[in-house]
Amino acid sequence: MVVPKPLVVGQWTQHRLINDKGQPSLSTYKVVGEDGGAYWVEVANESYYGKTVTKILLAIPDRANPSTMEIRAVKMKDKKGRVTELEGPMIQLMRSAYQGSVNMLAVSWQGLPRESANVVAGHFSDCYKARTDASWGVWHAASTTWMHPMVPISGLVKSEGVDHPTSMELVGFGEVGATSEIP
Numbered sequence: 134m135v136v137p138k139p140l141v142v143g144q145w146t147q148h149r150l151i152n153d154k155g156q157p158s159l160s161t162y163k164v165v166g167e168d169g170g171a172y173w174v175e176v177a178n179e180s181y182y183g184k185t186v187t188k189i190l191l192a193i194p195d196r197a198n199p200s201t202m203e204i205r206a207v208k209m210k211d212k213k214g215r216v217t218e219l220e221g222p223m224i225q226l227m228r229s230a231y232q233g234s235v236n237m238l239a240v241s242w243q244g245l246p247r248e249s250a251n252v253v254a255g256h257f258s259d260c261y262k263a264r265t266d267a268s269w270g271v272w273h274a275a276s277t278t279w280m281h282p283m284v285p286i287s288g289l290v291k292s293e294g295v296d297h298p299t300s301m302e303l304v305g306f307g308e309v310g311a312t313s314e315i316p
Contacts, residue, residue: 135261137196137240137288140164140172144285145311149253149304153297156180160301162237162286163311171205174286175313176234183212188315189231191238199239204228208315216315237287242280250279250290254303257281257290264295274299 138144145163152158158180166173171192178185190206207219207227219227242261250260260279275295280288284306292301 135242135282137242137282138285140174140193140238140286141308142167142172143309143311144307146284146286146289146306147304148289148301151300153294153299155298159304163313164286165311165313171203173313174238175311175315177314185212186210186314187231187234188313189235191235193238197239197241199232199236202235202239204231204235207231210315237289240280240288242282242288248279250281252291252302252304254290254305257283260290261288265292276301 142164145161147159147161150158150160158178161177163175164172165175165188168190171190173188174191175186175188186209188208189204192203192205195201204224207224209217209219211217245261245263247259248262249256249258257279260281263278263280265276265278274297276292276299277295278292279290281290282288284290284303285308289301290303294300
């Protein structure tokens with residue numbers, strides 16, 4: 134049975150995204166802390182329009198099943214550097230907006246076909262290839278995705294849109310060194 138690397142504080146991945154208008158951005162996932170058996174996972178999105186950061190305290194009892202994952206706290210940093218913390222009922226109200234990002238951490242590769250992939254971060258032999266559905270807030274896209282167990286956090290190597298001309302490509306990753314951008 135193939136399983137992803139366990140989450141460890143310090144891991145990070147960075148992906149270059151190209152949206153359906155051809156505009157690039159960078160998305161960096163980081164594991165920046167652990168609290169009571171849950172992990173602080175931070176997502177920084179950087180584009181020509183600015184940078185936003187979302188930090189989610191996430192309990193992950195089963196990496197293969199996103200419905201078991203529980204969002205316990207959320208902090209957000211907007212383009213102007215203002216930090217907002219969501220608590221209690223607000224977390225439940227915003228859960229659907231963050232669920233797409235959380236779902237990227239759910240990993241199940243059993244029975245998937247294998248195919249190699251070349252990206253900026255290197256050559257990955259025998260990636261697991263799947264059709265995935267990703268969403269963030271109201272944004273939704275079906276994609277063909279290549280994942281590899283050597284890549285921390287989600288395993289994501291690259292993704293190409295099926296219904297939109299979008300792409301995501303791994304440009305860097307590491308096992309140590311991730312630090313939080315939100316106190």
